Amino acid sequence: MSVLNEVLEANRNYVSKFGDKGKLPLPPARRFAILTCMDARLDPAGYACLSEGDAHVIRNAGGRASDDAIRSLVISYMLLWTRECS
Known part of the structure; x- marks a missing residue:
């Protein structure tokens, strides 16, 4: 069976x-x-003790926050009421 x-x-x-x-x-x-x-080896739900619906998880490549990642964080904060980030 293929992946x-x-x-x-x-x-x-x-x-x-x-x-x-x-x-x-x-x-x-x-x-x-x-x-x-x-990085596929990372499991944010596992290392942050999260369940579905607990947090927005934004994945990014390159070792720094891209414009797209920052845009997603801004939307999360401004429109969807997140108040803490990690």
Whole structure:
């Protein structure tokens, strides 16, 4: 099985168990945003003790905050009420 097929199967499984998570509000429950590296070895939910809906997680490449990442943080703060960033 190809990686794509594995991911698609995992997605179907995830969707089937999604339940009421679609009813979570768009603003993060903990009013928190994380800007982190896109390194695949990092698990922001794991290292920050987060559940779905707790925080906005913005991944970025290059070792510094890009204009796109900063734009996402501004939107998170100005429109979706985050008040802390890491």
